[in-house]
Amino acid sequence: MVGIGLVIYPGAQQAAVLGLTDLFGVANQIVASRQKEQAPALRVTHWQQDNPSHAPNCVFDSCPGDPSKTLSALILPPALNEPNGPSDAPILTAWLRNRHAEGVALGSVCAGAFLLASTGLMDGRRMTTHWSYADLLQQRFPDVSVDADQLIIDDGDIITAGGLMAWTDLGLRLVDRFLGPTVMFETARMLLVDPPGREQRYYSVFSPRLTHGDAAVLKVQHWLQATQAKDVALATLAAQAGLEERTFLRRFQKATGMTTTEYAQRLRVGKARELLQFGNASIDRVAWEVGYSDPGAFRKVFTRIVGLSPSDYRRRFSATPSALKPVS
CATH class of the missing domain: 3.40.50.880 (Class I glutamine amidotransferase (GATase) domain)
Known part of the structure; x- marks a missing residue:
């Protein structure tokens, strides 16, 4: 035994x-x-x-x-x-x-x-x-x-x-x-x-670090959340923080454990998961809604972070009746 x-x-x-x-x-x-x-x-x-x-x-x-x-x-x-x-x-x-x-x-x-x-x-x-x-x-x-x-x-x-x-x-x-x-x-x-x-x-939900104590970075995090990370240009983010660009990048990564690009991608993918689970919009439309003009780039980022393609994720977790799901 x-x-x-x-x-x-x-x-x-x-x-x-x-x-x-x-x-x-x-x-x-x-x-x-x-x-x-x-x-x-x-x-x-x-x-x-x-x-x-x-x-x-x-x-x-x-x-x-x-x-x-x-x-x-x-x-x-x-x-x-x-x-x-x-x-x-x-x-x-x-x-x-x-x-x-x-x-x-x-x-x-x-x-x-x-x-x-x-x-x-x-x-x-x-x-x-x-x-x-x-x-x-x-x-x-x-x-x-x-x-x-x-x-x-x-x-x-x-x-x-x-x-x-x-x-x-x-x-x-x-x-x-x-x-x-x-x-x-x-x-x-x-x-x-x-x-x-x-x-x-x-299954996991993106839970950003918010208790790091850096007020300038926290301000940017709140702004990204409110705007669904639609604008992630470094100049815009640094201006929101009131910091020089290189200083902002260093402090942002130290506080959040991610680059601004990675952080924005996770915010966008989190919103995309919600749209895929509870809505009927096409994959291309979901990509546009979360800030991706290139649906192919959206699919690559989504698959890398979630481990499933957007269409596979929808088939597995959708809360809408299957008859209402569009072909994607």
Whole structure:
């Protein structure tokens, strides 16, 4: 049996813990039906601290009759409350580091990334979290490379998943790893969930940094938002800020983490997503509405940022009746 442990830390989402337990249980049933064996392929355990000063104990075991509790992977589920701080659980993070040193793969979902990053194991490495937590994770752990465009990042010994419901993606990724793609796809089909391969940027909303403290840059950000970034000429933006052009560019990138071009593109694409989701205008018309005179350039920028073409995005997320959608 392959041992997979779920860590129930303070604030952990119980729905994800139970959902993952069920997902692995479904995978076990599929394996049993194929091999006509009664012994489960995956053993699921839950680990929880009785006391913050003690290491976690096993509080649930799907195979209690087997004395061995060898682990192949440990998962930190999402949380619904404020993410853990760097020093909230020193005993737990030390325990995770020790398990990793023994060869146990570690995984996190959504806000579980903060606890994983607290171990120090992610320094100099790439990880993902929920897109709304990306800036906070980067601020708390500057040595970590946060890539919130990805729904799941699998580095072998560490796997991180982004969204609150991305525990399904992480669970299926582990089923694929330990039991193979056929069992993984059958498990996904049984649960009526998409197999791994989605990207978080399909769903994320652009959330600009507004708390950087640079009043001149903030003024320009508000102006760009109000005008839907229709005019992004450097001279215009610098004049809005009341700064010399080179000074403005340097301060804008420092405050927002983006160039003015990247920032404007994300604002325009955000508006385009809204028009595609809730309207019936043609793709060319949407491009014009958000400030692109060249529909081809709009399609390239949209696809690069969102990960889907405008027409694919509309087909997937449109809230309008399909009969009303124009051919694009």
